[in-house]
Amino acid sequence: MKKFLVSIILVNLLAACASQKPVEPEAAAPAPAPVVEEAPAPAPVPVVEVDPLNDPNSLLAKRSTYYPFDVSVVQEADKPAVQAHAKYLSEHPNRTVRLEGNCDERGSNEYNLGLGNRRANGVKQMLLLGGARESQIQTVSYGEEKPRCSDHNEACWKQNRRTDIKY
Amino acid sequence: MLMRVFQSVVGALFLLHCSLASAELSIEIIGAGENQTPIAIVPFGGDEKLALTIKDVVVSDLLRSGLFRMIDTEGKSPHEPAEVLYPDWQARGAEALAIGSVAAQPNGRIEARFRLLDVVKQTELAGQAVSASEGQIRAVGHRIADLIYEKLTGDKGVFSTRITYVNREGLHFKLVVADSDGYNEQTVLSQNQPIMSPAWSPDGSHLAYVSFETGHAVVYVQSLYTNQRKTLAGFSGTNSAPTWAPDGKQLAIVLTRDGSSQIYLIRPDGSDVRRITFSGEIDTEPNFSPDGQYLLFISDRGGSPQIYRMPAKGGPAERMTFGEGANFSPRYSPDGKGFVFTHRVSGKFYIAVQDFQTGQMELLTEGGWEKKPSFAPNGKLIMFASEARERGILATVSSDGRVKQRMFTRSGDAREPVWGP
Numbered sequence: 001m002k003k004f005l006v007s008i009i010l011v012n013l014l015a016a017c018a019s020q021k022p023v024e025p026e027a028a029a030p031a032p033a034p035v036v037e038e039a040p041a042p043a044p045v046p047v048v049e050v051d052p053l054n055d056p057n058s059l060l061a062k063r064s065t066y067y068p069f070d071v072s073v074v075q076e077a078d079k080p081a082v083q084a085h086a087k088y089l090s091e092h093p094n095r096t097v098r099l100e101g102n103c104d105e106r107g108s109n110e111y112n113l114g115l116g117n118r119r120a121n122g123v124k125q126m127l128l129l130g131g132a133r134e135s136q137i138q139t140v141s142y143g144e145e146k147p148r149c150s151d152h153n154e155a156c157w158k159q160n161r162r163t164d165i166k167y
Numbered sequence: 168m169l170m171r172v173f174q175s176v177v178g179a180l181f182l183l184h185c186s187l188a189s190a191e192l193s194i195e196i197i198g199a200g201e202n203q204t205p206i207a208i209v210p211f212g213g214d215e216k217l218a219l220t221i222k223d224v225v226v227s228d229l230l231r232s233g234l235f236r237m238i239d240t241e242g243k244s245p246h247e248p249a250e251v252l253y254p255d256w257q258a259r260g261a262e263a264l265a266i267g268s269v270a271a272q273p274n275g276r277i278e279a280r281f282r283l284l285d286v287v288k289q290t291e292l293a294g295q296a297v298s299a300s301e302g303q304i305r306a307v308g309h310r311i312a313d314l315i316y317e318k319l320t321g322d323k324g325v326f327s328t329r330i331t332y333v334n335r336e337g338l339h340f341k342l343v344v345a346d347s348d349g350y351n352e353q354t355v356l357s358q359n360q361p362i363m364s365p366a367w368s369p370d371g372s373h374l375a376y377v378s379f380e381t382g383h384a385v386v387y388v389q390s391l392y393t394n395q396r397k398t399l400a401g402f403s404g405t406n407s408a409p410t411w412a413p414d415g416k417q418l419a420i421v422l423t424r425d426g427s428s429q430i431y432l433i434r435p436d437g438s439d440v441r442r443i444t445f446s447g448e449i450d451t452e453p454n455f456s457p458d459g460q461y462l463l464f465i466s467d468r469g470g471s472p473q474i475y476r477m478p479a480k481g482g483p484a485e486r487m488t489f490g491e492g493a494n495f496s497p498r499y500s501p502d503g504k505g506f507v508f509t510h511r512v513s514g515k516f517y518i519a520v521q522d523f524q525t526g527q528m529e530l531l532t533e534g535g536w537e538k539k540p541s542f543a544p545n546g547k548l549i550m551f552a553s554e555a556r557e558r559g560i561l562a563t564v565s566s567d568g569r570v571k572q573r574m575f576t577r578s579g580d581a582r583e584p585v586w587g588p
Contacts, residue, residue, distance in 0.1 A: 070471075108495035108509060108538060109363050109583065110408045110421065111465060111472050113384060114428035114449035117405050121426075140383045141405050141423075145361035152536070 052088065053167060059084035065123055067161045069106065072118035074126055082123055085165055086130020093133065099123050100164040101141040102148075104157035109143055116141030119163045194348070198570045200233040204319050207238040207261040212246035212268035217277060217304055221269060224308025225315070228326040228348065231563075232316060232548075233570025248282060248291060256286045263292070263319060265311070275301035281311050283318055293318045305350060325543040329587045330550060331355075331365045331374060332561060336579030342376060344391060347543070347586070349561065349574045355389060363583060366409045366418075371588035375399060375409035375418060386420055388435060399437050412455050412479070419443075419453035419462060419479075430464060443481035454498045455479060463487070463497040463506055474508060487521070488528070494519075496539050500566075501546040509538045518551050518564060531568040541586045542566070550586045
């Protein structure tokens, strides 16, 4: 256990070092002329481009599609997000997703396994149409076995009828 | 129908709460059979502790069937036929009397000798020695209850059979095998990923089941003797819904490797995979007829999940259920004349039976969260998953709908029970 903690600390330290900028070799620069007054500098332009996947305001932040009871086609409300994921995947061929289909409890476990599979496949087809490659997509169905919420009511069921898009 | 409701109400008034000795399990019985045989189970002679357990097991087994009424044995303790004073038992209203003795042998084996007597005719109906290895005293009790049940009802007893179910507690799943009364629980598999759809091999030696331990649904077959297991089907996509053919030489399973959930046949060693449905819709939950010639299964090819029947080697499917609602999880009755299934209508789940000849559906339960029924080997009882006190529980109903019992396991939600051989 101790060894494990030490490794974690080491990893963190290394990570901290890696993120620091390399120190520039010191040149014998002349002392700058003191500036008395200056307008505030413009905000620095970020050097590294932010991955839109990590942008909370992007459509890509939406990682689940939701369905009416016993329905597996992607709903209008979810299409823009799925299309955004398709575009992202087509532009980032090294990224892969796992589509996890889930259902509410109002069926048999086995029927729901089939329905979850159909939901995940519906999202997959839309991703493929939008330019993603077959090799970037994996699908799995959990049926009703991994509910997000376990009460017997619609408020709960509607959270469980979904496909999760996991990078 | 009115009569039925009346009987249920009266039955509920006579709710028997058999709080069995152990804290691990409690059983409630509701209702009673049409004709209950009054029987006296006299505590056996010999080892007092063993005798007490035998009586407990025999009495609760017989009561659970709904077909017996217990006659008080207070103050009487015959152990041999010569000691029986029949007029005493006639006066108490008994029609049958069970007596006997039990002892532990020097090697630890338990031996019980038992006789079943007809109080009215004053004759011996059955007499048998039953033995079991050390610690298997409940098995002795179940065997004696089976003998009494067979002799007095003409049907085979099922008290010595076993059941399997999945116990879910939070995110922890356990595959359990237990005696038919829920006792003698043994864990077959325990993990933090879902387990579903256990299925007995016809000889009771193996279980097939679905596990998500590798991240997706894979079908395994595990020996209950050696605990060794192997992957039966681990194709890409979902592998599920295993069910054995009655001869044990093949299984039907459901795969999505070619797209949607379709039914395939496979040998127990995982070879010779053959697709037999081609609907492109969801075809699942296959179950073989007792003669192995047909499969019942569900499909939503007609718009909603309904029950269909097809030749087991493949061929055209015939729709079996019509009308309002959806139907799931069909299983043949042991005589092959009908099937039991889950019926969903107006947001409730019921256990229902249907006869092939009449095509009529009959509801056996009041409705709620009642799913996944399966027949006991004698066809007289049906076990299913239900819910009470906000927990998943095991329940049984007699095939005529008159007697119900609920079994509360120690903790967690009991799901997906299947009655085994």
